[in-house]
Amino acid sequence: MKTRIQELRKLHRISQEELGLAVGVTRQTITSLEGEKYTASLVLAYKIAQYFQLSIEEVFDFSQLEEM
Template sequence: MKTRIQELRKKHKLSQEELASAVGVTRQTITSLECEKYTASLVLAYKISKYFGLPIEEVFDFSEVEEL
């Protein structure tokens, strides 16, 4: 799943460590999300989106998610 996390983090001049601390995860988790090696849980996606003051859909791209 593609995300705008890196773009938003840099726009707000945050390190991976600062964002990770703010949303309660490790820096490695933020790195994995930015490299698309990990998909955020709904709770984590909500925390990150809320941190940036954006709807989840503006931070995470769900266009490639298969419909049930």
């Protein structure tokens, strides 16, 4: 899933490690999210969005989700 995590992280000048510590995941998980290899759970998506003081939709791109 496409996200704006990397862009927002650079804007706030924080490292992957710092963001990971703030939201309770490892640096590798942030790397995977930024690389679109891993899709965050609802709880993690909420925590990341809260951290940047944005809504989940503003951080995560749901437009390419497959329809059932």
